[in-house]
Amino acid sequence: MIVLRDYQLPAVQALIHTKRGICQAPAGSGKTIIAAATLAKWAGPRKRLSRRKMKVAWIANTQEQCDQAKKALATFTEITAFADVTVCCFAAGMSLAPFDLVIIDECHHIAAAEFRKIMEHAPQWRWGFSATPTRADELANDVFQLIGPIVHIVERTALVDAGQLARARVIIHEPNQPDEFELKITEHTESLFKRWRFGAQNAANDMAIRTIRSLTSRSQAIDKAKLHSIIAEAGMTQDNAFIGVFSKFPKGHPNRSILWKMLIQLAEEEIESRARWIACQKIGVFENKKRNACIVEIASQHANDSHLVIIGSIDHGTALQAQIPGSLVVHSKMGPKKRRDAIAAFSAGDLKTMIATSLADEGLDVPRANVLTLAAAGRSAAKAEQRTGRVLRSFHDKTHGTIHDFKDRQHKMLLSQSMKRISLYKSLGYQIETATTEGGLL
Numbered sequence: 467m468i469v470l471r472d473y474q475l476p477a478v479q480a481l482i483h484t485k486r487g488i489c490q491a492p493a494g495s496g497k498t499i500i501a502a503a504t505l506a507k508w509a510g511p512r513k514r515l516s517r518r519k520m521k522v523a524w525i526a527n528t529q530e531q532c533d534q535a536k537k538a539l540a541t542f543t544e545i546t547a548f549a550d551v552t553v554c555c556f557a558a559g560m561s562l563a564p565f566d567l568v569i570i571d572e573c574h575h576i577a578a579a580e581f582r583k584i585m586e587h588a589p590q591w592r593w594g595f596s597a598t599p600t601r602a603d604e605l606a607n608d609v610f611q612l613i614g615p616i617v618h619i620v621e622r623t624a625l626v627d628a629g630q631l632a633r634a635r636v637i638i639h640e641p642n643q644p645d646e647f648e649l650k651i652t653e654h655t656e657s658l659f660k661r662w663r664f665g666a667q668n669a670a671n672d673m674a675i676r677t678i679r680s681l682t683s684r685s686q687a688i689d690k691a692k693l694h695s696i697i698a699e700a701g702m703t704q705d706n707a708f709i710g711v712f713s714k715f716p717k718g719h720p721n722r723s724i725l726w727k728m729l730i731q732l733a734e735e736e737i738e739s740r741a742r743w744i745a746c747q748k749i750g751v752f753e754n755k756k757r758n759a760c761i762v763e764i765a766s767q768h769a770n771d772s773h774l775v776i777i778g779s780i781d782h783g784t785a786l787q788a789q790i791p792g793s794l795v796v797h798s799k800m801g802p803k804k805r806r807d808a809i810a811a812f813s814a815g816d817l818k819t820m821i822a823t824s825l826a827d828e829g830l831d832v833p834r835a836n837v838l839t840l841a842a843a844g845r846s847a848a849k850a851e852q853r854t855g856r857v858l859r860s861f862h863d864k865t866h867g868t869i870h871d872f873k874d875r876q877h878k879m880l881l882s883q884s885m886k887r888i889s890l891y892k893s894l895g896y897q898i899e900t901a902t903t904e905g906g907l908l
Contacts, residue, residue: 486614493855498538509548598848604680658741778842
């Protein structure tokens with residue numbers, strides 16, 4: 467029988483009496499063990515009262531997370547006497563109507579449009595688990611509405627003090643000059659925007675179901691005073707869907723054409739932002755020779771470590787693999803067996819450098835890994851925290867995990883994103899250093 471750690475016990479106690487709630491716990495805290503232990507204590511008394519086994523759905527984001535769930539469940543053998551547990555991915559779209567309890571791993575994903583529909587017939591008992599349950603977009607509140615509030619937080623310091631998490635050492639590299647690719651990225655953005663703007667009507671239709679507040683929070687394109695006046699005239703609020711305000715006025719009403727014009731403006735603004743991000747990735751990241759040379763040099767200096775490189779595209783990973791001896795690109799399109807074999811080789815230490823796409827963001831349990839290079843860009847604090855957690859799990863005599871990231875000065879958007887990641891590292895108490903040479907570590 468598994469013995470829970472001191473920081474896991476309060477999480478179990480908090481959840482077992484909670485009908486709807488979320489446990490926030492960092493990577494490496496044993497979220498699946500906490501969930502399985504709580505289920506073991508919860509299901510027994512309910513089976514005795516109802517004289518039947520409880521039906522439990524355990525939903526996860528990836529197949530790897532499903533495998534971890536099954537492994538955690540197997541450690542608590544008593545569960546099989548009390549409950550029938552079905553484990554599957556969000557994408558399976560399984561109806562939750564027959565179940566007594568749903569456990570949702572990486573529950574911040576549940577608010578996404580393609581996943582949330584499974585909650586329509588979910589049972590009243592709902593437990594969520596995530597290191598980062600608070601999303602940084604307009605769907606942030608939806609996570610809590612669908613599952614419940616955060617009822618317990620496992621503090622990172624408790625894991626570090628218990629020796630379950632290594633300390634983090636972050637090294638920031640600056641291989642590029644300020645605004646080095648500003649002109650090229652601007653030109654490529656304009657080219658993409660000209661091709662894509664013809665889809666603005668379709669984009670506007672898709673966006674109409676979102677709330678006024680979420681659509682206009684960062685907008686520079688529309689007359690917000692006029693919009694607020696129309697919202698008030700319709701008797702609506704900023705938290706209503708745009709289509710709801712639109713439907714308040716009959717065909718031919720001038721407000722309908724004004725609202726449609728605003729929606730088109732918002733759609734074009736979003737298309738341009740998407741084009742700029744694609745251009746930034748292509749020119750400022752994937753094809754950035756100085757940045758890629760720095761990544762290759764980092765890999766060379768960590769040739770004997772267990773080194774994880776996270777990329778934003780398979781093509782970028784393939785290009786890096788060609789320059790890093792003994793490395794291998796791992797991604798979701800390579801097939802489950804090849805992927806499992808590659809991860810197993812990395813976990814065993816036979817593969818020294820694994821270059822991975824976003825499949826490494828969550829659920830990758832490789833405690834041996836001690837070096838991470840964030841070759842991808844992005845502003846998401848949740849992703850950055852999840853990714854850095856890959857190399858902070860305890861393993862033998864590991865004292866710290868080393869994280870290599872970039873201060874991307876080559877374009878304003880990339881610089882803003884990198885500064886958000888650096889700010890996150892500071893908030894997490896990571897030790898931050900600056901590389902003294904373009905490619906060197908110290």
